[in-house]
Amino acid sequence: MSKLKIAELFYSIQGEGRYMGVPSVFLRTFGCNFKCAGFGMPRGELSKEADEIAEVAHMYNKYEELPLVSTGCDSYASWHPSFKDLSPMLTSDAIAERICEILPFKEWRTEHLVITGGEPLLGWQRAYPDLLNHPKMTGLREITFETNGTQTLTPEFSQYLKDWQWSHKDNYTRELTFSVSAKLPCSGEKWEDAIKPEIVRSYQVIGANVYLKFVIATEQDFADAQRAIEEYRAAGFTGHVYLMPVGGVESVYALNNRAVADIAMKNGLRYSDRLQVPLFKNEWGT
Ligand code: SF4
Numbered sequence: 001m002s003k004l005k006i007a008e009l010f011y012s013i014q015g016e017g018r019y020m021g022v023p024s025v026f027l028r029t030f031g032c033n034f035k036c037a038g039f040g041m042p043r044g045e046l047s048k049e050a051d052e053i054a055e056v057a058h059m060y061n062k063y064e065e066l067p068l069v070s071t072g073c074d075s076y077a078s079w080h081p082s083f084k085d086l087s088p089m090l091t092s093d094a095i096a097e098r099i100c101e102i103l104p105f106k107e108w109r110t111e112h113l114v115i116t117g118g119e120p121l122l123g124w125q126r127a128y129p130d131l132l133n134h135p136k137m138t139g140l141r142e143i144t145f146e147t148n149g150t151q152t153l154t155p156e157f158s159q160y161l162k163d164w165q166w167s168h169k170d171n172y173t174r175e176l177t178f179s180v181s182a183k184l185p186c187s188g189e190k191w192e193d194a195i196k197p198e199i200v201r202s203y204q205v206i207g208a209n210v211y212l213k214f215v216i217a218t219e220q221d222f223a224d225a226q227r228a229i230e231e232y233r234a235a236g237f238t239g240h241v242y243l244m245p246v247g248g249v250e251s252v253y254a255l256n257n258r259a260v261a262d263i264a265m266k267n268g269l270r271y272s273d274r275l276q277v278p279l280f281k282n283e284w285g286t
Pocket residue numbers: 032033034035036073074075076079117118119148
């Protein structure tokens with residue numbers, strides 16, 4: 001039976017993108033290929049917040065005890081090696097059982113599953129079929145992978161996802177979405193590592209709904225987003241584009257949400273809020 005290293009598993013409301021406002025189970029896998037230490041920092045500088053917390057990692061026994069950060073990756077504990085022991089390795093059986101416990105009716109009805117990270121498409125692709133084939137997961141109709149858009153799907157997983165979208169048994173279609181949060185230079189990651197148009201295009205080829213989501217703090221970020229959009233379009237990407245304000249904490253988020261909404265309107269792009277910030281203060285488990 002397959003196992004997944006799970007950083008968090010919780011039930012909440014999706015705060016971002018296409019499914020904003022939809023009750024969702026969040027399955028956060030451990031591990032990421034990036035650090036995104038540039039978020040919230042002056043251009044060219046990197047946040048040390050996650051590393052400083054890591055130095056005293058022994059003080060924390062549970063996710064809920066970890067401090068929230070205002071710069072860098074707000075999900076740092078889902079990939080930083082110092083917190084790996086907070087993320088248990090669970091069998092697909094245990095995950096499916098736990099999901100049913102946290103669903104309001106103890107079974108899937110209209111809720112949506114978000115597989116997030118970290119970067120959920122790293123090494124875990126081989127483990128998802130076991131979980132999604134579990135008898136307790138058959139009522140699930142909608143999945144979103146929240147990815148940074150840099151990971152190629154294996155041929156086996158591509159085929160599995162193509163098949164998953166159509167259930168011959170019950171004669172209903174399922175919806176598969178890739179929410180691609182492409183990392184611009186403000187993240188601190190290099191363009192050539194972060195912007196992978198052909199890979200994102202390949203998610204569309206399997207029939208999934210794919211959209212791009214850019215975190216914007218400044219006009220320079222928007223200029224970078226425009227350059228990236230051109231590259232994605234040139235590769236054949238046809239999905240929607242969302243702009244989203246920077247800010248894992250309310251004070252930062254409130255600084256630029258209106259400005260980002262204005263830029264989105266002016267350029268005919270979609271605006272995505274981060275409902276988890278005003279609703280839940282972006283606490284762990286929300
Ligand atoms: S890709 Fe996402 S999870 Fe990974 S470091 Fe960047 S913001 Fe954090």
